[in-house]
Amino acid sequence: MLSPSVLVAAGEVIHPALGLAIETINEIYDKQSALKEARELCASLTQRIISFVNELLRCGQEAFEQEELLVKLELLLKEFLKSVVAFTGFNLIQRVLQIKSFEEDVKKYNEQLDRIIIRVTIRNTDKLAELTVWRKQFEEKVEETLNVLKGKGQRDIWMAFKTMGAPTPAIENLLLEAMRDIPDESDPERTPEPLDAVLRNIIEVGEKHFLGGKRLEKPPNWFVTDNEVETIGNAIDAEGTTTIFRGEWQGVQVAVKKFNVANEENPVFNKHFRIWNSLHHPHLAQLYGAGSSHGAPFFIYEYASRQSLNRCWKTLSDNDILRLLHQAALGLMYLHSKHIVHGNVNSSKLLVTDNGMIKIFGFNTSYIREDNKSNSLKVSSREDFAAPECIGITRDGVFRGDRHSPRFESDVYSFGLTIIEAMTRQNPFYGKFSEEIRDLKQKNAFIQPSEMNDEVWALVKQMCVCDWDERVSFAYVADELRRLATSVPAAAAS
Incomplete structure (x- = not known):
C-alpha cells in the first residue's frame, strides 16, 4: 500500500489535483478490504492505478502535458469508489444478483484506465505497456469470484434473508429478480450461467421460509428493480x-x-x-x-423533453398543433386496431418530443374490448373529458347515472374535446361546474371558440355528439387533421 502522507505530499508538489486523486485511491483501498467476494477483482485494478500514479510521480510535470488527464483519472476513481461502496453494502443475496453488473463495471474501469495511460506522454513507455496487460488476470479473478459464490449453500442464503429483516414486498422483489435472471429451462438455445444453481436456491429458500410457501410467478424480462x-x-x-x-x-x-x-x-x-x-x-x-x-x-x-402538449402549446403555432393532433389520431387508430380503448384522452396524455413528435401516454386507464364489450373493470379518468356514456348520459341526451366503461367511440369524443383544448390553449370547461358540463354534453351545446376556424370546428362537432353511433371514425379524423395541418391556415392563437 502507498503511504498516504508521503504520496499525497509528492502529488501536490507535482500537481494539486493529483493529491486529491491519491486520497481517493486510498479510500478505495480501505473500502475494498471489506468485500466478502470480488476483493481480488478490485485489488488488481487498484494496483494498476497505484502503479500508474507511481509512474506519474517519477516522471514529474512532464507527465501532465495533457491537462484533462487528471480530470479523467479523478472521474474514474470516483466512479470506482461509488461502485465498491455500493457492493460492500449488499448482503449475500444482493451480491449474487448484482455480481455480473459489478464485474462489468470493474472491467469498464480497467478499460478507461487504459485510455488514460495511452494519453500520457512520458519516456517510460515500456512500463506503461506492462500496465495495459490485464485482461487474462481479470478473467481469472472473475472466475475465482464466481467460484466463491457458487459455494454458498441454502444455510448461507437462509442466514442472509434472516439478517436482512426485510418486509415481504422487498423479499418478493429479490426473488422476482432472481427468477428473471435464470434462463428458461425449456429453451433449447439457453446458455446456462455459473450462478443458476445459487439463484434457484435463493428462490427456494425465499419462497419456503420467508413467503410462507407462496410460489411466485416468473416475471417477464421487462421487470425492473x-x-x-x-x-x-x-x-x-x-x-x-x-x-x-x-x-x-x-x-x-x-x-x-x-x-x-x-x-x-x-x-x-x-x-x-x-x-x-x-x-x-x-x-x-x-x-x-x-x-x-x-x-x-x-x-x-x-422520455419526452417538452413533456405534455398542455405544457408547451404556447410555444406552438396552430398548424404545429394540428400536425401533432394528426399524429395523436394515428396513434389512437393503432390502439383501436389492437382492440384497446385509451379511456382518458386529453392534452396531458400527449407527450411532445424535442423533434416535434407526439407520444401518447396514460395507458394505465386503458380498456381491452372485443366487439365493444369491455373485459376491464371501470377505472377513474377525467370526467370533464369523458364521453357522455361514461358519465351516465344516454345516446338520446338523457341523464340516468348508469355509467359505462369507455368504448372506441368514447375516445373519439374525448379527442374532440382535446382538439378544442389544444387549439384554445385551455380547458374547454374552465370555470364551469359539473352540472354545467353535463348539460353541455346532453344538449350537444358546445359553442365555437374564436381561436378555431370553421373547418376545425366542423370536425369537432362531428366528434362530440351524444349518440356514439353518430360520431365519425378515427380514420376520418386523422385524414381531416392531416388535411387541415397541411393546407388550411388555422386561426392565430391568442
Whole structure:
C-alpha cells in the first residue's frame, strides 16, 4: 500500500489535483478490504492505478502535458469508489444478483484506465505497456469470484434473508429478480450461467421460509428493480397519487412514474402494463419496464423533453398543433386496431418530443374490448373529458347515472374535446361546474371558440355528439387533421 502522507505530499508538489486523486485511491483501498467476494477483482485494478500514479510521480510535470488527464483519472476513481461502496453494502443475496453488473463495471474501469495511460506522454513507455496487460488476470479473478459464490449453500442464503429483516414486498422483489435472471429451462438455445444453481436456491429458500410457501410467478424480462433505474433531480410532474421524474436506465434517458401508495400486485403482472409493453408505434410512448419499490409500483417509459402538449402549446403555432393532433389520431387508430380503448384522452396524455413528435401516454386507464364489450373493470379518468356514456348520459341526451366503461367511440369524443383544448390553449370547461358540463354534453351545446376556424370546428362537432353511433371514425379524423395541418391556415392563437 502507498503511504498516504508521503504520496499525497509528492502529488501536490507535482500537481494539486493529483493529491486529491491519491486520497481517493486510498479510500478505495480501505473500502475494498471489506468485500466478502470480488476483493481480488478490485485489488488488481487498484494496483494498476497505484502503479500508474507511481509512474506519474517519477516522471514529474512532464507527465501532465495533457491537462484533462487528471480530470479523467479523478472521474474514474470516483466512479470506482461509488461502485465498491455500493457492493460492500449488499448482503449475500444482493451480491449474487448484482455480481455480473459489478464485474462489468470493474472491467469498464480497467478499460478507461487504459485510455488514460495511452494519453500520457512520458519516456517510460515500456512500463506503461506492462500496465495495459490485464485482461487474462481479470478473467481469472472473475472466475475465482464466481467460484466463491457458487459455494454458498441454502444455510448461507437462509442466514442472509434472516439478517436482512426485510418486509415481504422487498423479499418478493429479490426473488422476482432472481427468477428473471435464470434462463428458461425449456429453451433449447439457453446458455446456462455459473450462478443458476445459487439463484434457484435463493428462490427456494425465499419462497419456503420467508413467503410462507407462496410460489411466485416468473416475471417477464421487462421487470425492473428499483436499483436498476436512477431518478435525476426533482420531480417534473405530479398527479394524484403519482410523481414523475426524469431518470436513467441502461444508459438511456427515461421518464420514471412512481406511485405513492403500496400495491400488493407487482405492476409487471398487471394486464394494462403487459398490454402497453406489447405495443409498438411511432406515436405511442414506449414502456421499457416496470417494478415496485417497497411495495409501491413504478414504471419507466420513453422520455419526452417538452413533456405534455398542455405544457408547451404556447410555444406552438396552430398548424404545429394540428400536425401533432394528426399524429395523436394515428396513434389512437393503432390502439383501436389492437382492440384497446385509451379511456382518458386529453392534452396531458400527449407527450411532445424535442423533434416535434407526439407520444401518447396514460395507458394505465386503458380498456381491452372485443366487439365493444369491455373485459376491464371501470377505472377513474377525467370526467370533464369523458364521453357522455361514461358519465351516465344516454345516446338520446338523457341523464340516468348508469355509467359505462369507455368504448372506441368514447375516445373519439374525448379527442374532440382535446382538439378544442389544444387549439384554445385551455380547458374547454374552465370555470364551469359539473352540472354545467353535463348539460353541455346532453344538449350537444358546445359553442365555437374564436381561436378555431370553421373547418376545425366542423370536425369537432362531428366528434362530440351524444349518440356514439353518430360520431365519425378515427380514420376520418386523422385524414381531416392531416388535411387541415397541411393546407388550411388555422386561426392565430391568442
